Amino acid sequence: MAKDDSSKIDQMVRAAWMYYISGRNQSDIASELGLSRPVVQRLIAAAKEEGIVSVGLHHPVSICLDYAEMLKEKYQLVECNIVPTSNDDDETLDNVSFGCFQLMSKYIKNEPNKIIGIGSGLTLKKAINRIDFESPSSKCVALISAIGVDGQCNYYDDVPLILARKIQANYYQMPAPRYATSHSELKTWISMRVFNEVASIASSASVIFVGAGSLNQDTSPIIKDGFISTEEAIDLSHKGAVGEILGRFIDSHGQVTECDINSFVTSYDIRNNSCPRIGAACGQDKRPVILAALTGHWFNGLVTDEATARWLLVQ
Template sequence: MNKNDKKMDQAARAAWLYFVGGQTQHDIADALGVSRQVAQRLVASAIDNGLVSVHISHSVGQCMELAAQIKKRYDLSVCQVVPTQGMESSGIQHAIAVAGAEVMTPFIRQEQPMIIGVGSGRSLKAAIAELDDIERPQHSCVSLIGAIAYDGSCTRYDVPLLLAEKTQGRYFILPAPLFADSPEDHANWSKHRIYRTVSEKASQADVTFVGIGTVAYGCPLHKDGFISEQEIDVLVEQRAIAEILGHFIDEKGQRIASELNARHTSVGIDAKRGKPVIAFAGGAEKHQAIRAALVGGWVNGLVTDEQTAQALLV
């Protein structure tokens, strides 16, 4: 996406909020993370470029309609849908990453010290990679997920360090494997002073960013050695269709009663406590997983693609 396309997208968003959403220029400025003067210029630009007639003549207009419907249906505080009609999978993922960075930026730009909870996953890593460097050494980036596999290796998608590098903030790693060897081993990891300190800090996160995974052969947790083929088989038999931070859930968003639960070390998330818990996920293969996460109330924010949004409203 070049700078002109991005400017036109912002102009279309501003026009939709003003003419369809009925919001003031002050509201638009807050929503887009710009000054009131810039919001005014964006609305004027949309008119000058012919984006405004009876409806918003831009794909972003339809996407904002979809986002508004998803927010209402699933009681979300944040939703952004990117126009991806006709795109290949790689293009869809890049569009989600760019939009994800836009959603993250207003949180990260805040001056007061923040605790930022960070999960893992390809989409989340890609979104953070799209962020501009924003120097906020007062912020703390806290890992929500143990990044150590059975063989001692670490996942390439442990992304809190990447965000800490972007912000120059402090990085707190959860010092444990994603799944301990046994319930007794889990108890030992969980008793460690550093584990308790980091997990307590994570529970106080001001904003949380996560990915949503699928459960199948070749999914990231399987591919990276965190769960075995036998464990995949059992999870599929138990009708697990989604994974968030190592929590496996069914189509109703309920956590599966897996033996893995007693060995799972990741920090829990609670989207109902009023703090933003925003997921970055999309693509046809994730429609069911994303729906399950929304139905179960695991997240209260979503950045996704146009086709996924349409599927979520069926």
């Protein structure tokens, strides 16, 4: 393909993505791409005519495809989906959630008897809300608890339940609080028969989707939702933690940080399962923990935006 043809297709796909996926109007798209509104209109029409757009988008932006291939090689990934970065953070998040939805469709749609391990977080929730198919013979297993130490449930972290309801799968909940309050309490929880039954199902998962959490005091859900305090987050940072995967705090090398809270966590350690473990995350504050998760082999699949992909490639 000639360079000019590739550039034209890139513009076509970007314009279509911004219009159909991000919900932008043509004037905004023209301004961001540096084009006239009639040109944007023609690009969007051409995308439909050439089959790039139906219900969704079926053609990657070429630079995103290039980044995905380079990341797969650098970090030995089985899956990598890179989506366009927008000037608006919320729009970038929506793009990443759409990219995650694409991989969910690949692994779940028309695939009977799947066991799907699922984490928590806004990116996964947005991806799941796009699902328009069922997989009633499948199992959906929560990899992390939404229960606090006092028994109160965090209804913002109902991601596994939403997925199970969407695809009409059997739902398996993590039967313990996210963190125990002592070693003896942890021993009690993890020795329970039902806890081990759920952990066994998680170990049999054929695909896993998880997010990644930063320690940013203004944006981190694990702080905002009350699972750890701001003071604990600061202490974890001083101990070398750069973020968390399913409630486990890890350092820049992807190793579990030595701290009390990590010794009390009940969530499933996804490194125990060799299936595709796809992390979906974006944003500058999450880049260190995404890199750590790749380095420490927590993820062997990734969905992120092109700016984060470019950053990961130079690390």
